[in-house]
Amino acid sequence: MELSRVSPLLSRLVAAPRLLLRRRFTQNSTLFLLHNSNNKSKVTLLLKHKQSKALATKAAAAAAETRTPTNMVKAIRVYEHGGPEVLKWEDVEIGEPGEGEIRVRNKAIGLNFIDVYYRKGVYKPAKMPFTPGMEAVGEVVAVGPGLTGRTVGDIVAYAGGAMGSYAEEQILPANKVVPVPSSIDPVIAASIMLKGMTAQFLLRRCFKVEPGHTVLIQAAAGGVGSLLCQWANALGATVIGTVSTKEKAAQAKDDGCHHVILYKEEDFVVRVNEITSGNGVDVVYDSVGKDTFQVISEYSLLMIDG
Numbered sequence: 001m002e003l004s005r006v007s008p009l010l011s012r013l014v015a016a017p018r019l020l021l022r023r024r025f026t027q028n029s030t031l032f033l034l035h036n037s038n039n040k041s042k043v044t045l046l047l048k049h050k051q052s053k054a055l056a057t058k059a060a061a062a063a064a065e066t067r068t069p070t071n072m073v074k075a076i077r078v079y080e081h082g083g084p085e086v087l088k089w090e091d092v093e094i095g096e097p098g099e100g101e102i103r104v105r106n107k108a109i110g111l112n113f114i115d116v117y118y119r120k121g122v123y124k125p126a127k128m129p130f131t132p133g134m135e136a137v138g139e140v141v142a143v144g145p146g147l148t149g150r151t152v153g154d155i156v157a158y159a160g161g162a163m164g165s166y167a168e169e170q171i172l173p174a175n176k177v178v179p180v181p182s183s184i185d186p187v188i189a190a191s192i193m194l195k196g197m198t199a200q201f202l203l204r205r206c207f208k209v210e211p212g213h214t215v216l217i218q219a220a221a222g223g224v225g226s227l228l229c230q231w232a233n234a235l236g237a238t239v240i241g242t243v244s245t246k247e248k249a250a251q252a253k254d255d256g257c258h259h260v261i262l263y264k265e266e267d268f269v270v271r272v273n274e275i276t277s278g279n280g281v282d283v284v285y286d287s288v289g290k291d292t293f294q295v296i297s298e299y300s301l302l303m304i305d306g
């Protein structure tokens, strides 16, 4: 086999990612990092010995064993609704990007409650089987014909557009991704795209938080909650947050909560009324649900995002 043909196969072998549990980001929102399973230095050494056809051929054969055609990638697929056991790790063919599209090799994938809702069937996917996942950061590995503005090697993030980020690679509409500056770790970027847009929508559009407002954030130490606390504080609001544990209380304080209520130890309705001298709050951001519908003043607004 010619080396010019072997090298792409080697490259794919080098790049073949495996799914690693990198970090638990919040209680239910776990972040996975895709990274190389192979020892890069070994492969570099291998590539340095380009003259050694035998070596290269051996590596190519190994690659061919694990990876078939170049358009095949690994992805999670769901054939029936249910628990985590319905997530299947399979080979899928994703094709090449068409007009206005890019092909992205994912580096980090954000997990969200919405993925669980689709898996369980609470939300209906457009088709079965489907690949869950609403946000990721990856490297552009191919661009569609005639596309400008994106080039191979760009690091991009996306959220909430096309479902299917639980995959090594994806085809995405180029106009749905944003560039990720090199100063931002892809793992961080992938974990805050969807939650960040949710926080923006809640704080700047549904109800425009201004200096002087008092806001109540239920589940203040959750993924969305922790962003709401930081942002509301930066906007000049007085931030009250509820959490279940002392550890989460410390986190919420760090995130800018002026008053943290441990709702398992204190009656949060009583506490909010004490803190606000009976005036209540201007807005409640609620990530929990019906258990918490108690503290709103006559003129306050309840945002249910949970």
Ligand SMILES: NC(=O)c1ccc[n+]([C@@H]2O[C@H](COP(=O)([O-])OP(=O)(O)OC[C@H]3O[C@@H](n4cnc5c(N)ncnc54)[C@H](OP(=O)(O)O)[C@@H]3O)[C@@H](O)[C@H]2O)c1
Pocket: 026, 027, 028, 029, 112, 113, 114, 194, 195, 196, 198, 219, 220, 221, 222, 223, 224, 225, 242, 243, 244, 245, 248, 287, 288, 305, 306
């Ligand atoms: N992620 C997004 O972009 C997004 C967008 C729109 C809507 N939402 C919704 O917002 C809610 C929070 O999402 P998130 O990403 O912030 O989740 P998260 O990081 O897991 O936070 C959820 C928090 O809710 C509290 N909680 C109270 N009762 C709970 C229960 N029965 N099960 C699990 N948690 C419970 C927990 O805090 P304590 O232990 O302190 O009670 C937990 O930390 C979800 O309902 C989600 O569907 C999320």
